[in-house]
Structure formats: C-alpha cells, structure tokens
Amino acid sequence: MASMTEIGTQYDPAATESATYREWEEAGVFTADLRRSRRSGGDREPFVIVMPPPNVTAVLHMGHGLNNTVQDVIVRWRRMRGDEALWVPGTDHAGIATQNVIEKQLASEGKTRFDIGREAFVARTTEFVGETGGTILEQLRALGASCDWNRTAYTLSPELSRAVREAFVQLYERGLVYRGHRVIHWCSRCLTSLSDEEAEHAEEPGNLYHVRYRVIAPAGTTGPDWITVATTRPETMLGDVAIAVHPDDERYRTVIGGKALLPIANVEIPIIADAEGVDPAFGTGALKITPAHDANDFEIGRRHNLPMPVILSPEGRMDNGAEADHRVPSSLLGLDRFEAREKVVEMLRELGQLEKVEPHSHAVRHCYRCDTVVEPRLSDQWFVRIKPLAEPALAAVRERRIRLLPERWEAAYINWMEGIRDWNISRQLWWGHRIPVWYCDACGEVIASREDMESCTKCGGPVRQDDDVLDTWFSSWLWPFSTLGWPDRTSDLASFYPTDDLVTAPEILFLWVSRMIMGGFAFMGEAPFHTVYLHGTVRDLEHVKMSKSLGNGIDPLDVIALYGADALRYTVISGLGMGADLMLDPNDLEKSFAPGRNFATKLWNIGRFLLSNVGTGTVKSVAALDPGTLARTDRWILHCLNEAISECDAALGPARPQGGVWKANELRAGLRLGEYVESARRFVWNELADWYVEAVKLRLAGSGEDREVARAVLVHVFGAALRLLHPVVPFITETLWRRLPLEADDATPGFIATAAWPAIDPAHGEEREFELVREAINAIRQLRAEYAISPGDQITAQLLPDAGGATADGSAILIEETQLIQRLARCEMVKMSGESAAAEGDGKGALILLGNGSRLFVPLSGVIDIDRECAKATTELAKLDKQLASLTARLANPGFTGRAPAEVIESERQKEQEWTRRRGQLAEKVRALCGS
C-alpha cells in the first residue's frame, strides 16, 4: 500500500503503464482457466472473443488501435462481471501481403522470387516472420490489451496448418471442394488468381470502342457486309472465337450462322445466337466472344462448345497461349496489355475498322493487395462448393442466432449470402498452406490427404504435390475453433467454443466474417459467435481513410508516449457511435487526445484529494452505516451512482442471447460503448467531482461521526467509479485502485481488473432535496454572472415558504447546506419563516421557480432588470398557453378521443395536468415580476 505522500501531483502514464501491464501479466489476470468455464463443470459463464489476427508483418496503426480497444473494453467488462473471459490473440500469415513484402526486398536486390526458387523463398520469408513477426502483438500490450498470451495463435503454425489440412480434406471428402476449369480473376502483378471478394470494383473512366468485323455471309444469303461490336478491352479481340447476337434481334437475323473475319488475327469466327448472354439493347447488340478472358463469354463459349484461346501471358502481356495458335501477330507479342490496347486500336484505325470511340465509365476490378487491374483469365483452380455451406449461415442470421451490429449490415450479409458463388481457394503463390493434394502421373490418381504423400495409394508410383497454396482466408475462416485446438477435441475447444462477440471492420465482412460463420457450421456444426460488431474506419478530418502510404496516419505508439494509453482508449471509445467512423486529426494530436488525458488527470486529482483528506486508514463499509447518519449529499451521490451503474449496464447491454436466440427487444441492445463511457464520465466529473467532492470538503475537515460517514461514502463511490471506468481507462484506474483505502468488510484488495463490477444498491433512492439545492445554486450563479456581481459581494437568497413545494420543510435544506452553498456560490441563504414574504417586500429581485414548486427569491435592488425578467417570463407563459390550448382542444375533440388508443389518451391527459401545473407556476412568476 502506497502512502498518500507517494502520489505525485501529476499523473505520469509513461512511468506507470508498462509496469502495471507487467504486473497483470505476471499475475495471470488475463489467463483464462478452462476449468472455471461452465461448459467444463466450472461456475462461470465463458466469454470469448477471438482477435481478428493482424498480418504477421503488420505494425500497429490506428485501425488496430480502434479494433483492439473495442475488444478490450468488452473483455474487461465481462471479466469484471464474473465471466471466465478469454481473448485469443494471434497473427495471420497473410499470403499475398507477406509474399509482396519479401518480393519487394528481393526486388531491391535486383532479384525475383524465381531467381532464388521456392524453397529458399519460403525459408527466407519464414525467417523474416520469425524475426520481425509478432511485433504488433508486443505493441498491443502498450495499448493495454488484456489478451491471453498463452494462447497466442498463428495461422501458419504447425497446429493451425493441421487444422487447414483437415478442413480441406473434409470438404474434399464431402464433395464440397473441387478442381474447376474456368475464368477467374487474375492479378498479373501478384501472379495469382483471386477470389471474387479479393477483386474490388472501382468505377473508372474508359472508352467503348466500336469495331467493325467483315461478315462472311452464309452461302446464298444477303445481308450486311459488316457487323460492329462494342468493347472496352479491344486487345482481347485477338482471343475472340465468335460474335454473339440475340436470337430475336432483327438487325442480325440474316447473319446468324454465318461467319465474320476477326481483324488483325485474320481468323474466321462464327456468328452465333445466344439469348442468355446478350443484351440487344447494349452497344450495338453484337457481342464479341472471348471465352478465355471474360467470365460471361466463357459461359457462352461453353454453351456453344467454342475453343478458348488464351492470348495474354500470366504477366498480362500479349501472348499466344493455349489454343491461341498464331492469333497474336509478332508485332504485338510481349506487349503489355495496356500498350497493346493502344496498338490494337491504332491498327484497327488504319484498317478502317474502328468505327468510333466513345467515353464509357465502367467498373474495373483491382487486386485488393496491390491495386493492379485484374484480368479475367481461364485457368484451373480449386473451388469450394459454397451453397451448401451458406445455407446454415444464412439461416442463423435470419433466425436471430447471430446478430450483426449495426443492423444495416444484416441486409448486406443476407444479400451476399443469397447470391454467393463458389469460392476460388487456390493461389499461385509460395507463401501459405500448400494444397494437400497429390497427383500420380502414372495412373492419374488424385489424392487429398491429411498426411504428406510419398507414393500413389493406387499404383504405388511417385506422386507430386499440387504447387498452389490456399487462399489466406482459408486458414482464417477456421480461426474461432482452430485457435482452440481443433481438429482435436481439446478441453479448450469444449470450454470456450462457440465464442461470443466478433469485433471487426466492415471491409472484411465477406472476406472473413461470413466465411467464419460458414466454417463454424461446416466443421463445428455451430455458429462461431452470436454477435458481430462492425465498427467504423479511422479517417482524417477530410474523411480520408488513414493509411501510412497516404501519410495521414497517426502512430498509436506516439499517442501513447505523449498522452498515455488511457487517453488513446478514451478518445477512441468516447466518440464512438454504433458503426460510425472515427475522425482524428493527424496534424493536431492535442485536439484529438487531450480530452482523454484531461479526463485521466481529473481522476488523478480526485484521487489526490481523497487520499489527502480521507487518509489511508480503513473506512466503514457503506452497507454497514446507519442510514440515519447519511447526509443529504451522501444519499444524493449514492443515488447518482445507482443511476450511473444502470446507464452503463444499459449501454453495454446483454452479453449473450438467452437460449441461443436473440429476443426482439435485446437484438439491437448493448455495445454502445460511447454511451457507456459518457455515462461514467458524467458521473465522475459532473456529479462526483463537481458537487459531491465540494460538498464533502467541510465534513472531511471536521471530525466525529459525520466525518467517518463522509470518508466511507467518498471511498465507496470513488471505488465504484473506478471500477465502472476500468474497461476504458485500465491503467490509471488500476493505479488509483491500489492506493484507495479499504472498505472494512472488503479486505481483499487485488487487481481492479478482476474486481467485481459495481452493483445497484436499491437502498439509495432518488434524492430530490439535494437536486433542489443544486438548482438554487445554479440559479444564483447565473444571476451573479449575468449582473456581474463580484465574487466578494454576498448575495442573500431566500427560499420562500411554499405550501405547494415537494419538500415539506424547505428550511431544513438551507441549514444543512449553508456552508456548501457559501463555498460554491458565495452567497448566503437565509431561512425564511412563514410570516416573512420578501417577494412582496420591496419587490426588486429575481424570483426563481425550482423544480419541486418551491420559490427562491433573490433581492437585487437596483441591479436586476425587472422589465427584462418580466418580458422573458411573459413570453414563456404565452408559448405554454398556446401549447396547452391546443392540447386541451385535442382532448376535447371527439375525433381524437374516439379513435386514439386508451393509453395514448391517458398519457395526453397526464401531460395536460403537468402542463397546467407548470402554467400555474409561470403565471405566479409573471405576477411577481411584472407586478400585476
């Protein structure tokens, strides 16, 4: 126990945070004990979050800061609520991203990955990851993340690699994974295929080129000599194998069945009719068919059994690939596709076959890792047959076993799930889980295997493993259970699966979250979590997403060094609307993070006050105090605490659905972290510090029983406040907690991180009388400021006797609170007895109506502008009159009373009563001020 003299005048986060974190870690505060989980016979509900694994090469940025702060707040809250809380940390090997990092290194050495070969490349990457990987996990500690580091996972670890193989082979055995030959998205920079979700759309200006093809009419028919097609990618025409028109299109009826001459390549191609793939209203109504380089054309090509020449190399250069023969002339061979586009257009123009070029804005897909324009390309890939997996995932959201917050994402999820297409999971990369399939060249056997294969199981011949690796998301979709030991039926898996909340950004809803839900059902038969919380994106003041490459980023470690982790966390959480983006100013850290630091300082100073005035001696427990000894301010702050707890609980919401299905009234409740923090902040600052601490000063300076009561209440209330705030500002609350004097019957200090969440004490009900005092003081402060009464001048305020007041004996308040009021407002309140009536005295002063109907009179002869007060009150009264009149009219209208539901009418009547009462008060005020 530190003595009060040891607490510095200034809170220094840099000096305490890392030490505090070490203590937590060493004490095992974050380590979940599976034996305590109810699922394995323990007495606690498990509460589990798996961290969205950052890329193993990542360094902490504000996006991580936001994501992990949100998770930590939730986990710390549940830990204090008595759950067996587990937050599983880890990293993702991040196939393409990490491979790109190493390839860049190689490029700076003038090499490519092919120069050093696969084995050396993988070895080098492994080494790099081993040395620098996981930096981010270390950085998360600075943020205060209360992860169970004993369970740190890595998608490419031996354990998780086993899970990946198991998943692949299981799906293979169930007929849900297959080898497909079709057009996929190809990144010519990364040299790999991509899934639909990895090829991102971007609207871009481009051109629509109208190209004329000479028609070779069927024998004995007449018709147009030319047929014009429109294309945005003219270079692909070299891969054309047909021209398709709609069968009902009158313009082209006669040429169907004929042929056209493909310019440049000089190949004859058929003119075919296809109702499904051709929209007669677009362009010219004639569509060039390039099956190897367009997904739609591929389908048409397949329907019509057309050849599929490949005319682009993997690098995106013009090339005579499979089936291409000599279509690409030597003048174009090897040209980049965009150069080739220019060149082809030029050639067509020279041939006189470029009819026109018109600007055309269209969506172009880009590689999500390197932003290169992706090319549709015919190739052999592994696919997951996804529809059967999507069904339970769709049902789970529809049936409210899984909720998405904010709600609007549910529609997007359902929409995506309904239109889902097979998932391309093979990547032509080297960094990742190699596909566990072996081929026997001798007998053609294909074997998917959990174990490495040496020879063919059928013919005993040599086998070779598939060269490709799996999509990085094929390992991360297993994350909620692979991190818990699956496929082994471990105790961790039994105790902690399914998990609870999944916290991430909407960008990876389809790439990751949706697939995890499918994976959960596919391999565990159960949803992986019941809540998906999608927070916003961190942006700068121009609403541009923060990123290192744009130079508008904020380094969380800088913020932590300057303001402390608590300040960072407070800032991130306090402004956080559900699903809203977080705007921060990278050029003005002070503006963004000072409020968090200031709040920490406020807490610190309350602590300093408490320690120097309460002392470190044990205090009585509030529960053990005789209720009769509590002062009005004590009762008031204890009630405020109840309110604060209730508001925090309501904002944080239910932790889990009862019975596995979200009830309608709880479906959208909770996880409003911004509201939770605001409630706690208001309590500490505006109620505890601004009023209670002020009120308690003189009592603490005194002696005797009342001092003991004040000590007990202050310690109790501040301790509860620290606990309420701990999830957001864990470091400073822990630091203050351990210095707090103990309450008598709570002799087990321990960490605040594992202290019990405050509970409402119904013994402390509403305290209206102190509210009255606050109102009176506020009114006097306003007068003082408004009339520029100097602090030295005393104001005499008089509470008028008032039969209608809710306080039976108004004078009692004044006697008790006089000193407080003197401190706060520097005025004197004089008890008025019934016989005196100052308002009717010289009549010069302010009459203030208090909430309970009492009246406060402040004589201010010669100072107060009675006319102005009178005008204000009169206006107010007129407005209320008008409103009251319309309400009364409404209640008298049979058209309303006859139709409206009974409870509506009842509430309107109550409103009328309330307003009538208020009108009476106002009228009295007007009489007093205006003198009529």
Next chain:
RNA sequence: GGGCGAGUAGCUCAGUUGGUUAGAGCGCCUGCCUUACACGCAGGAUGUCGGGGGUUCGAGUCCCUCCUCGCCCACCA
C-alpha cells in the same frame, strides 16, 4: 444499374415513442491561479436541425420529393 447510410453550433457527434428554452466534447468569449485539479472552476454566445412540399393543434423527429456526400453490391460487353 441495385441497395444502404449520412447531412443538427466553427469541428466531431447525441437527440429514445412527434410536445417545456434542440444537447455534449473540442474551439470561441467573459470572469476567476477559490490549498484535488489552469490538463482546472464558474458563466456565456453561436443552429432558417441539407432544400422544398405534406400530415398534425404542434415536426429535428412521421410521409413525399429534390440536392450533396459516403459505403456496400453488380458478368451491360
């Protein structure tokens, strides 16, 4: 092209089922170094609640429409 969200004080945002004088933080103005706190205290100013129309006694809130931004989805070449 389809869908969704947002537009409230200079900035970032709250505003529950329509109803007293539309709120908070930061910023701004005024006065205070009141022995927990100037990273503070007290007080204050600032809003045609995106535009227009409608329902209603009454609309920031409900309906229609338009405008502006943002996001998601999409095989019109």
